[in-house]
Amino acid sequence: MTDPAATHVADTEHRGLIAVLPSAARPFALLARFDRPIGWWLLFWPGAWAIALSGRATERWDMLLWFLLGSIAMRGAGCVYNDIIDRDLDRQVARTAKRPLASGAVSVKAAWSWLVILSLIGLAVLLQLNLTAAIVALGSLALVAAYPFMKRITWWPQAWLGMVFSWAAPVAWAQMAVGDWVTLALLYVGSIVWVIGYDTIYACQDIEDDAMVGVRSSARAMGGRVRGGVTLLYVIAVACWAAAVWRVFPTPLALATLLPAALHLSWQVATLKPDDGANTLARFRSNRDAGLLLFLGLLVVGQAA
Template sequence: MTTAPPPDSQLTGFVALLPAAARPYALLARFDRPIGWWLLYWPCTFGLGLAGGAKSHWPLFLWMLLGAIAMRGAGCVYNDIVDRDLDAKVARTASRPVASGAVSLRNAWLWTILLSLVGLLVLVQLPLRAQLIALLSLLLVAAYPFMKRITWWPQAWLGLVFSWGALVGWAAVGANPPGLALPLLYAGCIAWVIGYDTIYALQDIEDDALVGVKSSARAMGRHVKAGVGLCYAVALACWAGALWQVRPDPLVFVALLPAGLHFIGQVVTLDPGRGEDALAKFRSNRFAGLLIFAAMLVVGNAP
């Protein structure tokens, strides 16, 4: 039996220090859960790093971090607006501000617009080509909340969304990607997202079955550990191909070894029946992102 996961909205960290009226809005944007914007941010750094922009475009690392925080927040608010009825039926999400009534629907839309304006500020810091690519992602973002209703693989759609920053990051540097480097980088990020979000979905697998929500965790069933392992293996293979396209030297594969060992540890020790373990393994991908970024940075900026 899966143990009950912690509620999705918690008054922890700096959120607890905010005025009472502001706390629901911070929770709505998941400011209490930074793992989400870290996972949105890392692919941006992969693109910047592998394209060789670490020195020449270093301010973009900061701008894109701000953009990841703001747009992840806006995406969470929009997702909660769409999912407010479903969230009210699931124990972990019933306390979310829109589902619980702590924030009105009108104010939730206004909060989405305000966060999006911060994203717009970041957007204008990018070159035109990167701006256009970034704007295209809005179509994917708008459709995402509905995917769990129509496909068993909403995690794949999330992969398209959360990996988009790799395309934007590379375009922001302005370098032409050699061969298949950019498609392979993007594909690797998608596979990584499917893997870690499948782990995340294990927390809700019983409630999802009751309310009819689809997920890759439910689709994989008792083969979930093998399925996540396969996703991670595909991600590493794609990233290795991207690194090889940039620098055809067998040593580039060594750069991915730390991330590979981290993924093996996640899969081997994963307990699908424990919600708190699934959450811990999911959150450990913040460190995995750092390891992958280090590989992209070393190979993309080597003399």
């Protein structure tokens, strides 16, 4: 077995954009995870999928940009809130001990102020939406607020995260005014299961530390069956997406557009090494590409339908 300590990957990175920021600004950028853009891509893709599958992506390309901005701001706000709640736990986990709140680089008061600023950016995006979409978007706040506590009360906090990180799909669907809510439900459930899968991969990095401090996760629940469990989750996700595509454009050729994304997910589980922190982090991050491949497939289907 690979030694987790030897493959441990720290949760803060001082490279890229972070490296050129003034020193006073860096802890706040790190607090919002601006050093790790994978988070906002994963939050963005479900909304982009819904816009693509609606068939209105070229007509409302501006919504893709608004949803991307909203994903960056609200993912940052969610990370700040999560770190405020989890700062004591983070100090006890090797991967998260250097986070700005856990390490003391940012005070709790300053973190709340930063949270408000990011939320105001999110509000600016909210004002671009129609009334139905805005109401649906506001419905996510309760899910976001409850998420940091899920790891303390359930072995499957990844399922709750799946609902949060997939919420852009119903918001975008309402904004596009499509009306076929069964198709949305299939897209949304597929996204939730996809999130459970990739976040289980991510949680493999923390299994030993989580066990020590009493934090639960799907990776701990699966134990030595992580690869099989993630495979099953990805199969269910692809099946849900295929059913959604079939409702929009019921031809085998339309289903073929899902093949690149399905093959990418197959590669993830085939090459996954749950005990290797660098491997699991790389496979987790590769879901940015999986999201892009699915978006392109749904874009073709939406425009052809």
